[in-house]
Amino acid sequence: MKLQPIGKRVVLKQVIAEETTKSGIVLTGNAKEKPQEAEIVAVGSVEADIKVGDKVFYKKYSGTEVKLDDEEYLIVDEEDILAVIK
Amino acid sequence: MKLQPIGKRVVLKQVIAEETTKSGIVLTGNAKEKPQEAEIVAVGSVEADIKVGDKVFYKKYSGTEVKLDDEEYLIVDEEDILAVIK
Amino acid sequence: MKLQPIGKRVVLKQVIAEETTKSGIVLTGNAKEKPQEAEIVAVGSVEADIKVGDKVFYKKYSGTEVKLDDEEYLIVDEEDILAVIK
Amino acid sequence: MKLQPIGKRVVLKQVIAEETTKSGIVLTGNAKEKPQEAEIVAVGSVEADIKVGDKVFYKKYSGTEVKLDDEEYLIVDEEDILAVIK
Amino acid sequence: MKLQPIGKRVVLKQVIAEETTKSGIVLTGNAKEKPQEAEIVAVGSVEADIKVGDKVFYKKYSGTEVKLDDEEYLIVDEEDILAVIK
Amino acid sequence: MKLQPIGKRVVLKQVIAEETTKSGIVLTGNAKEKPQEAEIVAVGSVEADIKVGDKVFYKKYSGTEVKLDDEEYLIVDEEDILAVIK
Amino acid sequence: MKLQPIGKRVVLKQVIAEETTKSGIVLTGNAKEKPQEAEIVAVGSVEADIKVGDKVFYKKYSGTEVKLDDEEYLIVDEEDILAVIK
Numbered sequence: 001m002k003l004q005p006i007g008k009r010v011v012l013k014q015v016i017a018e019e020t021t022k023s024g025i026v027l028t029g030n031a032k033e034k035p036q037e038a039e040i041v042a043v044g045s046v047e048a049d050i051k052v053g054d055k056v057f058y059k060k061y062s063g064t065e066v067k068l069d070d071e072e073y074l075i076v077d078e079e080d081i082l083a084v085i086k
Numbered sequence: 087m088k089l090q091p092i093g094k095r096v097v098l099k100q101v102i103a104e105e106t107t108k109s110g111i112v113l114t115g116n117a118k119e120k121p122q123e124a125e126i127v128a129v130g131s132v133e134a135d136i137k138v139g140d141k142v143f144y145k146k147y148s149g150t151e152v153k154l155d156d157e158e159y160l161i162v163d164e165e166d167i168l169a170v171i172k
Numbered sequence: 173m174k175l176q177p178i179g180k181r182v183v184l185k186q187v188i189a190e191e192t193t194k195s196g197i198v199l200t201g202n203a204k205e206k207p208q209e210a211e212i213v214a215v216g217s218v219e220a221d222i223k224v225g226d227k228v229f230y231k232k233y234s235g236t237e238v239k240l241d242d243e244e245y246l247i248v249d250e251e252d253i254l255a256v257i258k
Numbered sequence: 259m260k261l262q263p264i265g266k267r268v269v270l271k272q273v274i275a276e277e278t279t280k281s282g283i284v285l286t287g288n289a290k291e292k293p294q295e296a297e298i299v300a301v302g303s304v305e306a307d308i309k310v311g312d313k314v315f316y317k318k319y320s321g322t323e324v325k326l327d328d329e330e331y332l333i334v335d336e337e338d339i340l341a342v343i344k
Numbered sequence: 345m346k347l348q349p350i351g352k353r354v355v356l357k358q359v360i361a362e363e364t365t366k367s368g369i370v371l372t373g374n375a376k377e378k379p380q381e382a383e384i385v386a387v388g389s390v391e392a393d394i395k396v397g398d399k400v401f402y403k404k405y406s407g408t409e410v411k412l413d414d415e416e417y418l419i420v421d422e423e424d425i426l427a428v429i430k
Numbered sequence: 431m432k433l434q435p436i437g438k439r440v441v442l443k444q445v446i447a448e449e450t451t452k453s454g455i456v457l458t459g460n461a462k463e464k465p466q467e468a469e470i471v472a473v474g475s476v477e478a479d480i481k482v483g484d485k486v487f488y489k490k491y492s493g494t495e496v497k498l499d500d501e502e503y504l505i506v507d508e509e510d511i512l513a514v515i516k
Numbered sequence: 517m518k519l520q521p522i523g524k525r526v527v528l529k530q531v532i533a534e535e536t537t538k539s540g541i542v543l544t545g546n547a548k549e550k551p552q553e554a555e556i557v558a559v560g561s562v563e564a565d566i567k568v569g570d571k572v573f574y575k576k577y578s579g580t581e582v583k584l585d586d587e588e589y590l591i592v593d594e595e596d597i598l599a600v601i602k
Contacts, residue, residue, distance in 0.1 A: 003143070003169040006134050011169060036582060042169075048522050057519070057582045057591065064168055066122060066143045075143065075168040082580055082591040083519040083527060083558075089229070089255040092220045097255060128255075150254055152208060152229045161229065161254040175315070175341040178306050183341060214341075236340055238294060238315045247315065247340040261401070261427040264392045269427060300427075322426055324380060324401045333401065333426040347487070347513040350478045355513060386513075408512055410466060410487045419487065419512040433573070433599040436564050441599060472599075494598055496552060496573045505573065505598040 005044030091130030263302030349388030435474030
């Protein structure tokens with residue numbers, strides 16, 4: 001099963017890590033907030049230069065969390081993607 | 087009797103399940119919130135690539151709940167449909 | 173006396189019933205909320221495919237209640253009509 | 259003295275009555291809310307089919323109350339006029 | 345010194361009176377609210393049919409109060425002028 | 431060092447005075463609110479007829495206060511400039 | 517690793533200083549608020565005359581804070597950049 005975003009939307013999978021990752025990304029241990037870093041797993045009819053597999057930062061409190069096949073995803077509007085991590 | 091949505095609207099029927107369904111979809115047991123997964127039962131003059139029978143995720147707190155022939159439906163704007171589950 | 177809606181508006185008369193009607197429509201007995209089902213009694217310069225006599229669902233908390241000849245009506249914007257019951 | 263509305267505005271004079279009027283209009287005796295029925299006493303550059311002398315219903319809480327020559331008037335935007343009583 | 349409004353703005357001087365004026369205008373004695381009647385003392389690049397010297401009613405809570413040469417003025421947007429008193 | 435406003439913005443320096451100034455401008459002694467009178471010290475790509483050196487009134491609570499070389503400035507949108515004092 | 521802003525966005529690195537800097541910029545010691553002065557470290561498809569290395573002031577409470585390689589950045593919309601410090 002997979003998610004096909006409708007319109008200018010993107011499906012994200014949050015990057016979860018308890019410590020500094022190999023890539024050097026430090027994630028806050030604040031239990032109240034999830035990190036705003038994620039990987040793109042599906043794209044709708046977006047216009048921006050983003051594609052599946054990109055690591056991105058997205059706008060705080062944006063999007064809708066959904067659950068599929070026991071996995072949690074976040075569906076956000078394209079305009080809530082702030083930057084690609086290269 | 088059936089519902090004919092006016093304008094860019096869609097009529098949804100929520101998928102209710104107490105356990106993991108055959109398709110592998112796990113629904114949260116949180117009694118306060120209904121799952122945001124639903125099946126499209128009628129479409130108005132929509133532009134998106136969605137049709138009756140599609141399983142979709144929709145935006146939280148969107149739409150209006152109505153009751154017809156003892157069944158509950160949710161009428162939402164097309165733009166509140168986030169993704170199709172394929 | 174009759175009401176002539178100004179602009180893209182519609183005059184509604186709410187359907188009140190204590191039990192399942194002949195048409196099979198079940199109305200909630202919740203005393204705090206009126207049912208969101210109504211019959212169109214007058215239309216302004218609307219664009220949607222709705223006409224006098226149609227049974228419709230409308231958006232919650234929309235419109236303005238008025239009283240004329242001892243009868244209560246609800247005047248709502250055309251865009252607050254969600255679906256026609258056929 | 260008279261009021262000349264600026265732009266798409268209308269000057270209204272509220273209809274006050276303690277009992278059922280000759281025209282059969284019943285006004286609520288609720289002291290907290292003024293009836294939303296009024297007569298048009300002046301029109302600005304409006305586009306709708308309304309004229310001085312029309313009895314109308316207007317949107318709740320709309321407009322600005324003013325006092326001129328010891329009389330109270332309500333100046334509302336044309337778009338807050340809901341329906342003409344014919 | 346004088347005020348030259350920028351854009352579609354108007355400078356107003358409120359009419360203060362303790363009793364019925366010669367012109368018959370009665371002002372409310374409510375100490376909490378200033379009357380919404382004023383005289384236009386300067387106009388910016390407005391489009392409406394208003395000019396310096398006009399007595400007008402303006403929208404409640406609109407505009408910004410300023411003080412110049414010990415006099416208080418109210419600078420409001422043209423669209424907050426409701427009606428001219430003729 | 432100087433500030434170059436980006437877009438339709440203006441940099442203001444507030445006029446501070448404890449008493450009536452020579453020009454006759456009386457400033458309120460209210461410690462909670464700064465006067466809304468200021469001098470323009472830099473302009474971005476504005477369209478209005480305002481220039482460096484103009485004394486202006488601006489909209490309450492508008493703009494962002496910044497500090498540069500120990501001096502406080504207020505950067506406001508052009509549309510928040512209400513009137514020029516001539 | 518570096519950040520590539522999506523759309524009309526800019527990545528900022530806040531200037532932190534405990535005392536008056538050589539350039540004469542005084543930063544407030546208020547622990548609750550971070551200074552609104554920053555250096556541009558990456559630009560998206562912006563239209564304004566700003567480039568990497570510019571010192572800028574930005575709108576209060578704007579943008580989203582992110583962490584990358586143990587460094588904190590602020591991603592803001594181009595329209596929230598108020599002025600360049602020259």
